[in-house]
Amino acid sequence: xxxxxxxxxxxxxxxxxxxxxxxxxxxxxxxxxxxxxxxxxxxxxxxxxxxxxxxxxxxxxxxxxxxxxxxxxxxxxxxxxxxxxxxxxxxxxxxxxxxxxxxxxxxxxxxxxxxxxxxxxxxxxxxxxxxxxxxxxxxxxxxxxxxxxxxxxxxxxxxxxxxxxxxxxxxxxxxxxxxxxxxxxxxxxxxxxxxxxxxxxxxxxxxxxxx
Amino acid sequence: xxxxxxxxxxxxxxxxxxxxxxxxxxxxxxxxxxxxxxxxxxxxxxxxxxxxxxxxxxxxxxxxxxxxxxxxxxxxxxxxxxxxxxxxxxxxxxxxxxxxxxxxxxxxxxxxxxxxxxxxxxxxxxxxxxxxxxxxxxxxxxxxxxxxxxxxxxxxxxxxxxxxxxxxxxxxxxxxxxxxxxxxxxxxxxxxxxxxxxxxxxxxxxxxxxx
Amino acid sequence: xxxxxxxxxxxxxxxxxxxxxxxxxxxxxxxxxxxxxxxxxxxxxxxxxxxxxxxxxxxxxxxxxxxxxxxxxxxxxxxxxxxxxxxxxxxxxxxxxxxxxxxxxxxxxxxxxxxxxxxxxxxxxxxxxxxxxxxxxxxxxxxxxxxxxxxxxxxxxxxxxxxxxxxxxxxxxxxxxxxxxxxxxxxxxxxxxxxxxxxxxxxxxxxxxxx
Amino acid sequence: xxxxxxxxxxxxxxxxxxxxxxxxxxxxxxxxxxxxxxxxxxxxxxxxxxxxxxxxxxxxxxxxxxxxxxxxxxxxxxxxxxxxxxxxxxxxxxxxxxxxxxxxxxxxxxxxxxxxxxxxxxxxxxxxxxxxxxxxxxxxxxxxxxxxxxxxxxxxxxxxxxxxxxxxxxxxxxxxxxxxxxxxxxxxxxxxxxxxxxxxxxxxxxxxxxx
DNA sequence: GATGAATGAGTATTCATTCAT
DNA sequence: TATGAATGAATACTCATTCAT
Numbered sequence: 001x002x003x004x005x006x007x008x009x010x011x012x013x014x015x016x017x018x019x020x021x022x023x024x025x026x027x028x029x030x031x032x033x034x035x036x037x038x039x040x041x042x043x044x045x046x047x048x049x050x051x052x053x054x055x056x057x058x059x060x061x062x063x064x065x066x067x068x069x070x071x072x073x074x075x076x077x078x079x080x081x082x083x084x085x086x087x088x089x090x091x092x093x094x095x096x097x098x099x100x101x102x103x104x105x106x107x108x109x110x111x112x113x114x115x116x117x118x119x120x121x122x123x124x125x126x127x128x129x130x131x132x133x134x135x136x137x138x139x140x141x142x143x144x145x146x147x148x149x150x151x152x153x154x155x156x157x158x159x160x161x162x163x164x165x166x167x168x169x170x171x172x173x174x175x176x177x178x179x180x181x182x183x184x185x186x187x188x189x190x191x192x193x194x195x196x197x198x199x200x201x202x203x204x205x206x207x208x209x210x211x
Numbered sequence: 212x213x214x215x216x217x218x219x220x221x222x223x224x225x226x227x228x229x230x231x232x233x234x235x236x237x238x239x240x241x242x243x244x245x246x247x248x249x250x251x252x253x254x255x256x257x258x259x260x261x262x263x264x265x266x267x268x269x270x271x272x273x274x275x276x277x278x279x280x281x282x283x284x285x286x287x288x289x290x291x292x293x294x295x296x297x298x299x300x301x302x303x304x305x306x307x308x309x310x311x312x313x314x315x316x317x318x319x320x321x322x323x324x325x326x327x328x329x330x331x332x333x334x335x336x337x338x339x340x341x342x343x344x345x346x347x348x349x350x351x352x353x354x355x356x357x358x359x360x361x362x363x364x365x366x367x368x369x370x371x372x373x374x375x376x377x378x379x380x381x382x383x384x385x386x387x388x389x390x391x392x393x394x395x396x397x398x399x400x401x402x403x404x405x406x407x408x409x410x411x412x413x414x415x416x417x418x419x420x421x422x
Numbered sequence: 423x424x425x426x427x428x429x430x431x432x433x434x435x436x437x438x439x440x441x442x443x444x445x446x447x448x449x450x451x452x453x454x455x456x457x458x459x460x461x462x463x464x465x466x467x468x469x470x471x472x473x474x475x476x477x478x479x480x481x482x483x484x485x486x487x488x489x490x491x492x493x494x495x496x497x498x499x500x501x502x503x504x505x506x507x508x509x510x511x512x513x514x515x516x517x518x519x520x521x522x523x524x525x526x527x528x529x530x531x532x533x534x535x536x537x538x539x540x541x542x543x544x545x546x547x548x549x550x551x552x553x554x555x556x557x558x559x560x561x562x563x564x565x566x567x568x569x570x571x572x573x574x575x576x577x578x579x580x581x582x583x584x585x586x587x588x589x590x591x592x593x594x595x596x597x598x599x600x601x602x603x604x605x606x607x608x609x610x611x612x613x614x615x616x617x618x619x620x621x622x623x624x625x626x627x628x629x630x631x632x633x
Numbered sequence: 634x635x636x637x638x639x640x641x642x643x644x645x646x647x648x649x650x651x652x653x654x655x656x657x658x659x660x661x662x663x664x665x666x667x668x669x670x671x672x673x674x675x676x677x678x679x680x681x682x683x684x685x686x687x688x689x690x691x692x693x694x695x696x697x698x699x700x701x702x703x704x705x706x707x708x709x710x711x712x713x714x715x716x717x718x719x720x721x722x723x724x725x726x727x728x729x730x731x732x733x734x735x736x737x738x739x740x741x742x743x744x745x746x747x748x749x750x751x752x753x754x755x756x757x758x759x760x761x762x763x764x765x766x767x768x769x770x771x772x773x774x775x776x777x778x779x780x781x782x783x784x785x786x787x788x789x790x791x792x793x794x795x796x797x798x799x800x801x802x803x804x805x806x807x808x809x810x811x812x813x814x815x816x817x818x819x820x821x822x823x824x825x826x827x828x829x830x831x832x833x834x835x836x837x838x839x840x841x842x843x844x
Numbered sequence: 845g846a847t848g849a850a851t852g853a854g855t856a857t858t859c860a861t862t863c864a865t
Numbered sequence: 866t867a868t869g870a871a872t873g874a875a876t877a878c879t880c881a882t883t884c885a886t
Contacts, residue, residue, distance in 0.1 A: 014849095032243055035875085035876065035877080036876075036877060036878080037876080037877090040852095045850080045851090046850065046851045046852055047851090047852070047877085047878080048850070048851055048852065048853095048878085048879075048880080049849080049850055049851070049852095050878095051877095051878065051879080052849070052850075056877080056878080057877070057878090133397055136397070137397065157416070159409055159412075159413075160409075163405070163406055163409050164409075164413075166386075166389060166390075166393075166406055167382075167386065167406065167409060167410045167413060169385075169389060170382065170385035170386040170388070170389040170390075170406075170410065171378075171381065171382050171385055171410075172385070173385050173388070173389065174380075174381035174382055174383070174384050174385020174386070174388070175377070175378065175381040175385070177381070177384070177385070177388070178377060178380060178381040178384065179377075179381075182377075194374070195374055195377055195378065195381075198370055198371070198374050198375075198378060199378045199381065199382075201370075201417075202370075202375075202378060202414060202417035202418055203413060203414075203417055204417070205368070205416065205417040205418070206412075206413035206414055206415070206416040206417030206418075207413055207416070207417075210421055246858085246859060246860080247859075247860060247861080248859075248860095251869095256867080256868090257867065257868045257869055258859095258860085258861080258868085258869070259861085259862075259863085259867065259868055259869065260866085260867055260868070260869095262860090262861070262862080263866070263867075267860075267861080268859095268860065268861090436870095454665055457854085457855060457856080458855075458856060458857080459855080459856090462873095467871080467872090468871065468872045468873055469856085469857080469872090469873070470857085470858080470859080470871070470872055470873065470874095471870080471871055471872070471873095473856090473857070473858080474870070474871075478856075478857080479855095479856065479857095555819055558819070559819065579838070581831055581834075581835075582831075585827070585828055585831050586831075586835075588808075588811060588812075588815075588828055589804075589808065589828065589831060589832045589835060591807075591811060592804065592807035592808040592810070592811040592812075592828075592832065593800075593803065593804050593807055593832075594807070595807050595810070595811065596802075596803035596804055596805070596806050596807020596808070596810070596811075597799070597800065597803040597807070599803070599806070599807070599810070600799060600802060600803040600806065601799075601803075604799075616796070617796055617799055617800065617803075620792055620793070620796050620797075620800060621800045621803065621804075623792075623839075624792075624797075624800060624836060624839035624840055625835060625836075625839055626839070627790070627838065627839040627840070628834075628835035628836055628837070628838040628839030628840075629835055629838070629839075632843055668879085668880060668881080669880075669881060669882080670880075670881095673848095678846080678847090679846065679847045679848055680847085680848070680880095680881085680882085681846070681847055681848065681849095681882085681883075681884085682845085682846055682847070682848095684881090684882070684883080685845070685846075689881075689882080690880095690881065690882090
């Protein structure tokens, strides 16, 4: 391992250290109430160091979303890698993957939406924004492949595969957000998983061709 | 009309004046970048006056969500008022109602989610929070009534009606948010309405009993 | 006096209050080491208030120069107003005026040069910059008038009047700066006035036509 | 050449390398906006290395002034070395020397004044400050020698030679600064050299005894 | 000597909120 | 009620300087 490579690895370790700290702090306090000093303390680094790895608070924040998307993409590739599985089985696996995504980072998916629907995006570097765009598109694309396959195999109803992917993702994220809201607003307990199960069931019934 | 009442009416007019201005400003700039002065200017009032009608920025913001919920509630009551309509027809009407909700305030529904899933809620007065809770619960309840009716009539599959309402609302808001995100992230055009139509179709197929 | 006018007057008073405080603090600490908080404290105001009257630190700073230039302009107009005085007498009066300018604000003239020769200028609003430009040009112009008169009357040597004004002003400011430097560098006592007297004498001899 | 000496020479080379880089960066950005990292990059060294050669940013900055003063001193010694030249010829040579000084570093002379009239000086090490003081005094002294000679020879008017040197230096630096200011403020072209020529002419006429 | 990653003190600026009028 | 000038707490970000390697 060259010295160059070792440094690069060290640098990546630091980035992750910061991201992990940021995740904790943002999750607890939200974007605005979380201060860079909070995050620095959590990461046991100085505020200045954060800026050696992330251009500004917003890019640090966006990096969290990226991490989720990266994880999502990996899981989707796994699902699609199973060549002999039929579309229906892949749909089951897709649903299972979404639970994993949620478990990977239950809170940050909320922040992800805060990010996307906010003015924040405009301050991101083109590089980061492009990366988010690409991953986002690829993820939807990977889901759409499953639906396309199902349509081709005659097991799913004939609708635009990308639209189906959009709807599937919307349903997932909508449920996650709404259940989280209910927890805060109504101080209800967390019913996400059963609700998500029912939601997926309804979706599956809705797209499967009746025999 | 007593003098008391007239004053009350005048006061309410001002509140609405401010809310309308706030809606515009928040929609354009988001919660954080919108300043109370921006809103005051838009409302053609002084900053101080805003505080005579709203305890703080967060309550003003939350009032916007309340307004949406109030509108939603009214539309739901309409749907449920049609006594002779069957559940399937009511479901159609419910879907139509959601388009109206979206048209009523296409942007603020996004802010509504920002609000709900954020740290902001914790600063609201109990009074306002209660009002939001009640409306939120009642809305879900009104939707659940439709699904319950359908189940009783044997036209919808037998799942918990409140869960179905949650899912329906999640789907709606999920699609609205996701399409908005895509517009920002991918600079795509606005495909909300066709996507929403497909989403509702899938949902309807998913909950209708097969004959 | 209308209410509008009274307010305007009050506003001007505040501006002057801030300028006076800023002058003291900048003179003592220089541009960089002086903090806005220092100035606010000196003015017995809060930091935020400073920004109600000056766009930023740099504009506040530049306003000090403006004040000197305004004073200079007034004195120059006085000198030129004396219609019957010959050019030689006006030159004497001009020199006397420069002492007054120095007395008006002995330290700030140094800051004025710091300002002009720095990157600071680039951050000024066009409005302020234009005002400085105009005053600066007009001042030189007013001095040039004196020299032009002298040339026309045949008492001063025939050189370009504006160049002579530039040189006169350069000599004045050069002496002020250099004597100030010597005080700091060599911890010498302040010999400005005799040096300035000699400088003016040399200048006067240099431009007067030999008979 | 001993190893000691070679090291010393190497060290001096590095110092000059840094000073040259610093000159470029300071000239372009001014003291405050120039960062040590900028200078390090320009010098193709690391920031830490700068501190092996200069105690801090301010000393590095001051070293630039020192370099000008050293050059000035050398030129003045040349002028005074010409034993047989009369005072008037030496004055001509002095003026020519000032053009060289300006050409040696047209921009840095401005920074030099920023330095001298600023808070910066107070942070310099005694050693450096003493060096600047000495050079500064010696330079003035060397000029004063010329004027003293002229007075003794009866060609210059009878004024204190040191005051005349101060005035000459003030005039030179005043013109340089003022012309630089005009370039920035009024976006005028650079008229330094003709203005300086006229200034020197006036000065020479002012101190020469009329026959 | 040379490096450059890490530091952390320092500060201009903003803006929600107040309160004298 | 309405105003809007004044407040002052809060914070992202910078950069001179250090020190382990």
